[in-house]
Amino acid sequence: MPRSCRPVCHRYRRVRVAACILAAAAVLPGGVLAQESSAAVASDLAGPRWTFGGFGTVGAVHSSEKNADYAATPLSPGQAGYSRDWAFDVDSRLGAQLAVQVDKRWSGVIQVITERTVTAGFQPHLEWANVKYQATPDLSIRVGRIAAPMFLAADYRKASFALPWVRPPVELYSTMPITNSDGVDAAYRWHTGTVRHTTQAFLGTTRIKLAREYTARARHGGLNHTAVLGALTLGLSVSQARLEIPGTDELFDVLDRFGPQGQALSARYDLRSTRTNVFGAGFNYDPGNWFVQGEIGRVNTRSMLGDQTGAYVSAGYRYGALTPFVTLSNVRANMATNIEGIATAGLPPAAAALAAQANDILNGFLREVPDQGGVSLGLRWDVAPNYAVKLQFDAAKPRNGSVGSLVNVQPGFRSDRAFHVFSASVDFVF
Numbered sequence: 001m002p003r004s005c006r007p008v009c010h011r012y013r014r015v016r017v018a019a020c021i022l023a024a025a026a027v028l029p030g031g032v033l034a035q036e037s038s039a040a041v042a043s044d045l046a047g048p049r050w051t052f053g054g055f056g057t058v059g060a061v062h063s064s065e066k067n068a069d070y071a072a073t074p075l076s077p078g079q080a081g082y083s084r085d086w087a088f089d090v091d092s093r094l095g096a097q098l099a100v101q102v103d104k105r106w107s108g109v110i111q112v113i114t115e116r117t118v119t120a121g122f123q124p125h126l127e128w129a130n131v132k133y134q135a136t137p138d139l140s141i142r143v144g145r146i147a148a149p150m151f152l153a154a155d156y157r158k159a160s161f162a163l164p165w166v167r168p169p170v171e172l173y174s175t176m177p178i179t180n181s182d183g184v185d186a187a188y189r190w191h192t193g194t195v196r197h198t199t200q201a202f203l204g205t206t207r208i209k210l211a212r213e214y215t216a217r218a219r220h221g222g223l224n225h226t227a228v229l230g231a232l233t234l235g236l237s238v239s240q241a242r243l244e245i246p247g248t249d250e251l252f253d254v255l256d257r258f259g260p261q262g263q264a265l266s267a268r269y270d271l272r273s274t275r276t277n278v279f280g281a282g283f284n285y286d287p288g289n290w291f292v293q294g295e296i297g298r299v300n301t302r303s304m305l306g307d308q309t310g311a312y313v314s315a316g317y318r319y320g321a322l323t324p325f326v327t328l329s330n331v332r333a334n335m336a337t338n339i340e341g342i343a344t345a346g347l348p349p350a351a352a353a354l355a356a357q358a359n360d361i362l363n364g365f366l367r368e369v370p371d372q373g374g375v376s377l378g379l380r381w382d383v384a385p386n387y388a389v390k391l392q393f394d395a396a397k398p399r400n401g402s403v404g405s406l407v408n409v410q411p412g413f414r415s416d417r418a419f420h421v422f423s424a425s426v427d428f429v430f
Contacts, residue, residue, distance in 0.1 A: 049101045055159045059091035059425035067413035068406035070421055072167045073177035075118050077407045089116040091167055091425055105134045113158060119209050127180055138189040148181045149200055149224040150237055152282040152295050161427040164316050164325050164380055166392040170405045171329035171374055172310035175299045176278055178206050200224040214247040231287045237280045245271045254358045258342050271303035290317045306369030307334040323380040333371040338363055338401045372404035373397055386429045394421040
């Protein structure tokens with residue numbers, strides 16, 4: 001995605017965002033270290049040059065939906081709504097990054113983030129850890145744990161100081177919560193006239209701990225391309241992954257026992273090993289005093305995890321240190337979120353009860369495929385250098401039986417009913 005913080009962070013201390021948030025001698029969005037100046041600087045070094053920095057967010061969230069909890073992503077579930085009236089775990093995190101420029105060709109970076117995880121409370125984890133080789137002024141290769149280059153804010157979605165909003169729009173970003181990849185990538189910069197292009201290819205594996213005894217794995221690869229012309233940035237990414245998610249063998253073994261009908265359901269929704277396609281396209285136009293940004297993405301897992309298309313458009317205007325903004329967002333499930341499942345009529349009582357139970361479990365997963373529309377109004381105040389205060393009001397409405405972006409759903413929850421979220425946060429870099 002974009003290789004410059006300019007479209008997102010103009011007047012948000014862009015140099016400080018690049019140097020301190022990412023703390024790696026001009027790390028730029030999109031997952032590739034900037035190369036315009038790093039090689040020239042490194043050529044003058046007498047020895048390795050180390051840099052250290054970090055970022056953080058302290059946020060409070062209130063949700064009007066009392067039969068579920070609001071979450072920014074399914075892999076970092078918050079507790080605002082059913083669990084707590086005000087929750088501090090939806091957006092709060094702390095990150096630190098250490099980088100080294102060895103010489104004009106070799107550099108490395110390590111980033112550690114502490115945030116709420118899907119299996120426990122706040123825990124630190126290694127977000128980045130890679131070595132980069134600058135083969136030529138325009139070609140770089142990295143090996144290790146890198147940012148997964150999907151969607152516009154791929155490289156800084158967790159460094160909220162670099163964003164105008166409290167969080168990236170959940171209707172798009174929650175559809176692909178994977179943020180890093182263990183593997184290799186290569187990026188090549190080239191030009192056509194006044195347009196600057198960067199093409200990136202990547203291949204790697206991501207492991208996600210879903211429970212104490214279960215770890216999901218995604219083996220993925222893809223291409224990412226960015227074109228920059230003045231204040232306009234355009235991005236396009238395509239990738240494919242093989243998802244392997246344990247812990248659901250019993251459900252699909254049961255479905256397979258019900259003959260062709262159950263086997264068809266198993267083949268359609270099985271997620272023990274499934275091929276997933278991810279597509280993303282976005283733009284950002286930021287001439288200075290205002291910005292407009294939009295993205296669209298589709299994630300098709302070919303399983304009961306869903307096939308969904310998310311999109312948003314956001315605009316804001318800067319009045320000195322104040323930036324009011326508005327965002328319209330939407331995510332559609334490209335599949336039914338409730339199905340009949342196995343027909344129980346005519347089955348023996350024990351078999352009918354087993355089929356009904358399997359149907360309920362399957363539909364429970366399908367209800368979690370997001371189908372939701374939303375609108376956000378917010379204000380960012382750059383109260384001091386390296387500090388920003390944000391207020392944001394979200395109105396969202398799950399549809400078609402889906403629970404939308406909510407988690408920990410309770411029996412009293414009803415889809416097709418709007419809920420409201422109020423968020424306040426302080427973002428900082430150091």
